[in-house]
Amino acid sequence: MNSLQSKRALITGAAGGIGREIALRLAAEGTSLYLLDINPAGLAEVVGRAQQFGVEAMGRLCDVSQLQQIETSVAEGLNRWEGFDLLVNNAGVTYYGDTSQMRAGDCERLLAINLHAPLHFTRLLLPSLLSRPEAHVLNVASFLGLVGSRKLSIYSATKFGLVGFSESLRAEYARTNLGVTALCPGFVDTNLFASAQHGEDRQHDRDQKNPY
Secondary structure, eight states: OOOOTTOEEEEESTTSHHHHHHHHHHHHTTOEEEEEESOHHHHHHHHHHHHTTTOOEEEEEOOTTOHHHHHHHHHHHHHHHSOOSEEEEOOOOOEESOGGGOOHHHHHHHIIIIIIHHHHHHHHHHHHHHTSSSEEEEEEOOGGGTSOOTTOHHHHHHHHHHHHHHHHHHHHTTTSSEEEEEEOOOOOSSSTTTTOEEOTTHHHHHHTTOOO
16 A cells, blocks of 8 residues: 555554554554444544544444444444445454363454454455555454464464465455555553453463563
């Protein structure tokens, strides 16, 4: 994408961390923003900050683990914005602890938010993205989607899946206007691990100064 000026972006997990910083950077470049998150206070703050750059910005509460909410949010965004040039699949959660201690609900939550949500947002927005002169999908994965790590097996599985999805999508649309990027950051000072679901042994690992 040669210029971000006057483009329109949908960003998930936009109320904090990497999503917030991407949103504000895009606003500074002149991109209008449709921001989704489950945190109303954080979302309102980012919308207000983005609007200070003189761009149109709106926020919507959306639990991306729920397909109906994804579909409704996308439909409302397309109805108001008539199309998007950039999709940023950023929302994510993790679980830290022994895989044997994970409940079925923990697994399903990670899969729904980290992997299924990006798939659904992408498939729903592809017609809009492909209709633009140039468009891009940015999937925020992790370096743990490139190499596994102890006590993060399901999180790593979702991020490996997101990297694979990105590579396949890039190959499928290589001859079109659509670019695809899988961003795989290392450790970033966000609330991801502080708010993570975890097994009963996490406190022991904290005492052992585990980097997670």
